[in-house]
Amino acid sequence: MATIDGWKEKNVLLDEAAMRRALTRIAHEIIERNKGIKDCVLIGIRTRGIYIAQRLAERILQIEGEQIAIGELDITLYRDDLTHKDNQPIINGSHISEDVNNKKVILVDDVLYTGRTVRAALDALMDIGRPELIQLAVLIDRGHRELPIRPDYVGKNVPTSKEEIITVQLQEVDGRECVSILVKNEEIQ
Template sequence: MLQEKSMILDEAAIRRALTRIAHEILEKNKGVDDCVIVGIRTRGIYLAQRLARRIEQIEQVKVPVGELDITLYRDDLTHKEEQPVLKGTNIPVDITGKKVILVDDVLYTGRTVRAALDALIDMGRPQMIQLAVLIDRGHRELPIRPDYVGKNVPTSKTEVISVQLSEVDQIDRVVINENSTL
């Protein structure tokens, strides 16, 4: 059972983190020419859309935003009891030769990102893939490192980071929950 331990980001802190990441993306890529922002289902999509809006406010340039469903690329499918529900991938442009900024809410073991990389490579050959995450909580099992981080949050393995976004959860906040059953 999960028990809320503490709130680490509120709505304003999430907004500030995304604004900072947007500026870092612009700086690192010298603008957003040939960039595509791709969010990993579910909350990564909303973060990607927010980043694209922030970049548009700063640079007056629209960046294509896509959605990536990594369900079939997960390495834990055989451990799931029920059949996976496919929600679909929708990337509005060809990613070949583009700079893809992959967006997710929480980076933990790296397995979700690995699955996302496999899914992207199956769609084309990007010039480069960069990773933006709202929260990096450590405990990596694969050699994956984000290019852009909203907040680093060292956690124990009994803690669970919960990113709540208004598009899904009707509130914007990030909390740490303690898993009392472990």
Template sequence: MDYQKEILNTEEIERALTRIAHEILEKNKGLQDLALIGIRTRGAPLAKRVAEKIAEIEGAEVPVGILDITLYRDDLTTIAQQPVVHKTEISFDVTGKKIVLVDDVLYTGRTVRAALDALVDLGRPQVIQLAVLIDRGHRELPIKADYVGKNVPTAKEELIDVKLVETDGEDMVFLQKKDKQ
């Protein structure tokens, strides 16, 4: 990598997630029929953290699930010869629920499209909303987040590297520039 620049530190990530939790509650007028579903890998711990913040604010828990989108990806043949499929862990019926999909970075929109396909295969939610920690632009599909921790305009040759304690041992978000080869 040519350079690495810190975008969010631990405290800034927590602040962004707290704001997202408040915005979710405000837009949905409370917890009625609300559920969070994290897109595996880093969306899952982010969904759990937002749910914890909602519980602190409201004094009640919101259901949280984990969605694996591996088989719904449109780039499945390019990511691996034998892609690793993980388990979707949703212990509640999504039908009639206000579902907030949670992911770490919104880029082209293709991950979210795959998540929407996977989710509607499980039932018919009342509404599906999207919360992301980072929106970096460059959409290829008409998808927009309802809740954004931070907008980070990027060039196509740049990468957003999200590190979370649950998956990487630390909380940090970096902007990196790819080496030109």
């Protein structure tokens, strides 16, 4: 069981194999809905969304035999809670080599919660170009939306309470592969 800053793992929702299956299903859905990958671009939202987008690109390559364009989006300066965060935000910059104008952009993130991260990503993306359409792929949708945002592709819907945290751990960042629910340490008996 993992602990993170006063939070303790309640249970694991997805292990490595389940994550792999969810991403494979999302890759198939992206291909099906877009009738292939022509003019499609995967854009991962920093940090874990980038790695999930890379994994989706690998699966799409395996399925279609074609490489899909991929990019990274840094939304730091677009967040509406910037004043509540550190005084000096770390800005890594966006890296999108593909022109997004008139393309089908699939934004990719790890967890969809209030919708504020996606709203910031939409603002950042629109400053870069004007896509034909924008779709949203998330590994986990935990509900509790504060904005009218809905994902097009979901790995797993997980009803949660606001007192819980969903954490996605990826080998590239965390050295572990799983999706877990965390609760305050005192809540677990």
